[in-house]
Amino acid sequence: MANLPNKKRGPVGGRASYPKPPIPVKPNTQQSMVLEVLRLRPASAFELQHLLPLADARAVVRDLKAKGYIIDRIQAPNPNQNARCRTIERYRLTETQ
Numbered sequence: 001m002a003n004l005p006n007k008k009r010g011p012v013g014g015r016a017s018y019p020k021p022p023i024p025v026k027p028n029t030q031q032s033m034v035l036e037v038l039r040l041r042p043a044s045a046f047e048l049q050h051l052l053p054l055a056d057a058r059a060v061v062r063d064l065k066a067k068g069y070i071i072d073r074i075q076a077p078n079p080n081q082n083a084r085c086r087t088i089e090r091y092r093l094t095e096t097q
Contacts, residue, residue: 022068034060035069038093042074045091061091070094 025031033052037043048057065071073089 020068022064022070025064025067030054030060031064031067034064035093038071038091039095042076042090042092044076044088046088048091 025035030052034048034054034057037048037051043051045057045061048054048060054060061071071091071093074092075087076090078085078088
């Protein structure tokens with residue numbers, strides 16, 4: 001198989017794949033409000049729903065992920081020391097350059 005000069009080779013052959021930039025969100029939407037909070041600090045679904053007028057924070061995060069935003073979950077200590085769970089999961093936004 002001959003290498004064509006106009007094809008970019010990736011680490012395992014074929015064309016190199018670069019992540020697509022995220023699709024912009026409209027201002028004054030639930031998605032833009034969640035992005036603002038996550039740009040400041042990681043937040044749990046509970047925190048997002050009580051800080052913002054959201055029906056389901058998990059659905060908004062899922063939609064943002066589908067638009068190309070890199071949002072992962074990190075373990076954090078539970079602020080409520082009397083709770084059964086010692087850790088909670090917070091969403092963290094990873095900004096791309």
